[in-house]
Amino acid sequence: MVKLSQKQIEELIFPVGFYHRKSLNIITVSEIILQKYAGIVPDNIDELLSLPGVGRKTANLVIVLGYDKYGICVDTHVHRISNRWDFVKTKSPEETEFALRKKLDKKYWKIYNDYLVSFGQNICKPISPLCSKCKIEIFCPKTKVNSSR
Secondary structure (H helix, E strand, O other): OOOOOHHHHHHHHOOOOOHHHHHHHHHHHHHHHHHHOOOOOOOOHHHHHOOOOOOHHHHHHHHHHHHOOOOOOOOHHHHHHHHHOOOOOOOOHHHHHHHHHHHOOHHHHHHHHHHHHHHHHHOOOOOOOOHHHOOOHHHOOOOOOOOOO
């Protein structure tokens, strides 16, 4: 990555939001990993969080996908749906991660995000969820859903 120009990285990641800022972070993080960690990405959440632009979701993704360790990746879908189901009552994705760590059986930590992201994009949408198409609708309290039950 350090051999690519910022413009090249921006072109590669253009579809993601904030591609300009993220390209700078990618370059900086790549340099730090080469210098401080001899080119090996840390497998520790605290060390990952010390890197510029790395938040809890990204750190957990690295832990889960890169090292096959236990972590819970909480994005907007996981946060919204976990609260909509009343499984947790939290105000932020970070609070949701810590609440899920206490409530969710560890065997589900790595896969929870995978299921809820697709479900959140296609069925349990932020606005106008497709409750009529939901296979588990009967169990859902629909917390903060503006629809007629």
